[in-house]
Amino acid sequence: MTSAEPRNHRRVGRRAFLVGGGGLAAGAAGAGTAAWALTRPAPTAPDPAPAGVLPPDDDLMREHGVLKRLLLCYREMIRRVQAGGPLSAPDLHDAALIIHDYIEGFHEGLEEGYVFPRLRAAGQLTDIVTTLLVQHARGRVITQFLLAQASPAGVARAAARTRLAAAMQAFDRMYEPHEAREDTVVFPAFRQIVPAAELTDLGQHFAELERQQFGTDEFTAMVARVAGIEQALGIYDLSQFTPEVSGYAPS
Amino acid sequence: MRPSRPERGSARSRRCLRALPAAPLAALLLVSGCGGSSKSSAGTQASHGPKVTVLARSVPGVGQVLVTSSGYTLYMFQPDDRRTVTCTGVCTGTWPPLMLPSGGVAVAGPGIKSSLLGSDPDPAGGRVITYDGWPLYTYTGDVQPGQATGQGIDLNGGEWYVLRPSGAPLIPAP
Numbered sequence: 001m002t003s004a005e006p007r008n009h010r011r012v013g014r015r016a017f018l019v020g021g022g023g024l025a026a027g028a029a030g031a032g033t034a035a036w037a038l039t040r041p042a043p044t045a046p047d048p049a050p051a052g053v054l055p056p057d058d059d060l061m062r063e064h065g066v067l068k069r070l071l072l073c074y075r076e077m078i079r080r081v082q083a084g085g086p087l088s089a090p091d092l093h094d095a096a097l098i099i100h101d102y103i104e105g106f107h108e109g110l111e112e113g114y115v116f117p118r119l120r121a122a123g124q125l126t127d128i129v130t131t132l133l134v135q136h137a138r139g140r141v142i143t144q145f146l147l148a149q150a151s152p153a154g155v156a157r158a159a160a161r162t163r164l165a166a167a168m169q170a171f172d173r174m175y176e177p178h179e180a181r182e183d184t185v186v187f188p189a190f191r192q193i194v195p196a197a198e199l200t201d202l203g204q205h206f207a208e209l210e211r212q213q214f215g216t217d218e219f220t221a222m223v224a225r226v227a228g229i230e231q232a233l234g235i236y237d238l239s240q241f242t243p244e245v246s247g248y249a250p251s
Numbered sequence: 252m253r254p255s256r257p258e259r260g261s262a263r264s265r266r267c268l269r270a271l272p273a274a275p276l277a278a279l280l281l282v283s284g285c286g287g288s289s290k291s292s293a294g295t296q297a298s299h300g301p302k303v304t305v306l307a308r309s310v311p312g313v314g315q316v317l318v319t320s321s322g323y324t325l326y327m328f329q330p331d332d333r334r335t336v337t338c339t340g341v342c343t344g345t346w347p348p349l350m351l352p353s354g355g356v357a358v359a360g361p362g363i364k365s366s367l368l369g370s371d372p373d374p375a376g377g378r379v380i381t382y383d384g385w386p387l388y389t390y391t392g393d394v395q396p397g398q399a400t401g402q403g404i405d406l407n408g409g410e411w412y413v414l415r416p417s418g419a420p421l422i423p424a425p
Binding site: 100104105106108109110111112113114116130133134136137140141144209212213 | 340341342343344345390391392393394400401404405406407408
């Protein structure tokens with residue numbers, strides 16, 4: 001199996017949902033013409049991106065949104081374990097698998113292949129980039145541990161649940177600031193140093209890479225999976241997070 | 252679109268660490284001299300072309316393993332099955348293959364058997380240096396020489412292991 005092939009049926013992608021057939025065709029064409037963008041000066045008026053194709057930094061931030069929702073799932077599982085409750089092995093496995101396949105196997109590959117090298121070559125944020133790379137590697141170790149232990153037998157003992165909760169907590173504690181720093185510092189810096197025309201091409205290329213890896217029309221299925229985990233954990237209903245403010249109301 | 256690679260290692264090894272073959276190749280390859288080769292082997296050490304040295308070094312936690320001339324650990328990818336380069340596309344953002352420069356050679360450094368060096372065609376163009384048939388990759392998680400943080404990681408469709416100088420992957424017993 002090549003890495004471009006779906007690893008299993010649960011792997012998911014969303015690009016076709018955003019792009020559609022016309023966008024995919026344009027993405028392929030863009031990938032074939034992008035080499036010049038590395039050497040030519042930025043045009044004053046770049047070609048507009050095809051409808052539905054996101055700029056690469058917007059694309060990466062949307063993927064961060066998926067990660068954020070999964071971190072909230074982890075947080076709820078941690079809360080339950082710390083309260084002495086059960087830990088659902090299927091929910092843990094499903095959340096960790098999406099992180100493994102979609103975040104660590106795809107999203108982070110884009111960052112490592114396209115974003116970080118450009119910043120390093122420009123001499124920008126080099127220390128932060130090194131830290132982010134180390135955190136990617138540490139996160140993969142934690143996810144592999146979670147996947148290996150996410151079975152009925154693996155969560156049966158209280159000590160094992162406590163260890164899993166600690167692993168999720170370490171992952172969550174690392175990725176909250178990790179993705180926030182990327183969104184607010186790293187991606188804006190990347191956007192500053194990459195010419196506008198190349199950003200357009202890169203957005204198209206990201207779309208094509210996602211189509212190659214995950215196929216078409218899978219974004220809604222992936223979001224549904226994340227929502228399904230949230231529903232199982234009782235955290236899907238957004239309104240439950242709205243606080244009462246009567247105690248804070250101006251007098 | 253062709254990304255540049257993280258700055259690490261020697262200039263020679265840097266320019267031969269290729270990323271994201273699904274991206275257009277021309278710009279970086281023209282700059283780097285890492286274009287495709289028609290050779291089916293790793294070339295000969297008598298060549299005057301660019302050289303990429305593979306050597307053996309002791310790395311904490313894994314012992315004597317293959318590394319680049321800059322000391323970065325090299326890995327094999329199980330799905331390659333000693334036959335073909337299967338880490339393509341986004342995979343190479345995380346696991347940059349060790350590329351054979353166009354007209355260049357792979358050189359056996361200390362502890363390495365030159366007879367085990369070779370190269371396989373990369374689906375994205377050029378050739379990836381192999382050892383005992385295994386295409387060789389570095390790992391972006393190794394941010395300095397002498398690390399092997401990718402050992403045993405299951406990612407991008409398969410498992411990744413360091414290689415002994417004998418060519419055997421270091422696969423832990425189940």
